[in-house]
Amino acid sequence: MxxxxxxxxxxxxxxxxxxxxxxxxxxxxxxxxxxxxxxxxxxxxxxxxxxxxxxxxxxxxxxxxxxxxxxxxxxxxxxxxxxxxxxxxxxxxxxxxxxxxxxxxxxxxxxxxxxxxxxxxxxxxxxxxxxxxxSHADEAIRRLSPLVAEAVAAIRDNYIGLYGVEELSRQLGVSKCHLVRTFSAEMGVSPGKYLTATRIEAAKLLLLEREYSLDMIAALCGFSSANYLCRVFRRETGQSPAAWRDSNAPGPSVRLPNRSNEIYL
The missing domain is CATH 2.60.120.280 (Regulatory protein AraC)
Known part of the structure; x- marks a missing residue:
C-alpha cells in the first residue's frame, strides 16, 4: 500500500x-x-x-x-x-x-x-x-457584537418561519439598513445570504434522507415551494437537489436529531 x-x-x-x-x-x-x-x-x-x-x-x-x-x-x-x-x-x-x-x-x-x-x-x-x-474553528477568529450574535441566533433558531431581513430587523429593534451594514461587516455576508445558506445546509441534510420529498424539504427549511427550493439550491450549489442527493447520499439514511430548537449549518 x-x-x-x-x-x-x-x-x-x-x-x-x-x-x-x-x-x-x-x-x-x-x-x-x-x-x-x-x-x-x-x-x-x-x-x-x-x-x-x-x-x-x-x-x-x-x-x-x-x-x-x-x-x-x-x-x-x-x-x-x-x-x-x-x-x-x-x-x-x-x-x-x-x-x-x-x-x-x-x-x-x-x-x-x-x-x-x-x-x-x-x-x-x-x-x-x-x-x-x-481548522477554521478558532474561537479567537471572530467575536461578534451583541446585535450580530443575536441576529445569528435568531436565524439559526427560526430559519423555517423567518420571512426575511425586514422581519428580523423588527424583531431585533433596529433598522434594516443598520442590521445589514453591521452584520455584513462582521460576518462577511449579508443577513439575507446567511439565512439562505442556513436553509440550504438544512436542505442538504434532509436530502440525505430518501423518505423526504422535495415538497416536505421545502416546508421544513423555510422555502415557499419545491420549485423555489430547486431554483435557490441550483443557484447556490450549481446542482439540482435531486442531482446533489444522488451524488452525496452515502446509502442508509442519516439519523437526524429532534427538530425542536435544532440548527443546521
Whole structure:
C-alpha cells in the first residue's frame, strides 16, 4: 500500500448525547461534535471547562465529560491518526467554537456518524476533510457584537418561519439598513445570504434522507415551494437537489436529531 489513510485520520468511535444525562467521552484522540440543540458544559482533564449552545462545535483533545445545562442533543466522533493527534495537541482544553465558522462541519459529521463503523479509505478521507473544515474553528477568529450574535441566533433558531431581513430587523429593534451594514461587516455576508445558506445546509441534510420529498424539504427549511427550493439550491450549489442527493447520499439514511430548537449549518 502506497498510502494508508487510516494512519492519517480515522473514525474510532461515535457517541451521542441526548436529553439531560451527563456522558463521558473517553480518549485518546480528537473529539469533534456538533451541538444541534440546547446547552451543555464540557469538562476536560485538569478541571478546564467550557459551555456551549445550539449551533456550536465541540473540540477536545482526549477525554471530556459533557453535562447538559438543559435538554440538548450532541453528535460527536472520536478521530485518531497522525493528523487528528496533531490537531488535538494544539487543544489545551475543551472548547466550543462558533459553528458559523465551519459551515460544512455538520454535514461531514452526520455522514461520518451514519457510516460508522465502516473503516474504509473513503471514511478516512471524509474524516480528514472534517479536520480541514474544523481548522477554521478558532474561537479567537471572530467575536461578534451583541446585535450580530443575536441576529445569528435568531436565524439559526427560526430559519423555517423567518420571512426575511425586514422581519428580523423588527424583531431585533433596529433598522434594516443598520442590521445589514453591521452584520455584513462582521460576518462577511449579508443577513439575507446567511439565512439562505442556513436553509440550504438544512436542505442538504434532509436530502440525505430518501423518505423526504422535495415538497416536505421545502416546508421544513423555510422555502415557499419545491420549485423555489430547486431554483435557490441550483443557484447556490450549481446542482439540482435531486442531482446533489444522488451524488452525496452515502446509502442508509442519516439519523437526524429532534427538530425542536435544532440548527443546521
Amino acid at each position: 502506497i498510502f494508508d489513510w487510516n494512519r492519517c485520520c480515522a473514525v474510532a468511535e461515535v457517541r451521542e448525547l441526548s436529553g439531560d444525562s451527563a456522558v463521558t467521552l473517553p480518549g485518546p484522540g480528537l473529539w469533534a461534535g456538533i451541538l444541534s440543540s440546547g446547552r451543555c458544559q464540557a469538562e476536560g482533564t485538569g478541571g478546564y471547562d467550557a459551555a456551549g449552545a445550539s449551533g456550536d462545535l465541540l473540540l477536545c483533545g482526549g477525554a471530556v465529560t459533557l453535562s447538559p445545562i438543559e435538554d440538548c442533543h450532541l453528535l460527536a466522533v472520536r478521530l485518531t491518526g497522525l493528523a487528528a493527534d496533531a490537531f488535538a495537541a494544539n487543544l489545551d482544553r475543551p472548547r466550543f467554537a462558533d459553528g458559523a465558522l465551519c459551515p460544512g462541519a455538520a454535514e461531514l459529521l452526520a455522514r461520518l456518524c451514519d457510516a460508522h463503523p465502516a473503516d474504509t479509505a473513503e471514511q478516512s478521507q471524509r474524516a480528514y476533510a472534517l479536520l480541514c473544515e474544523l
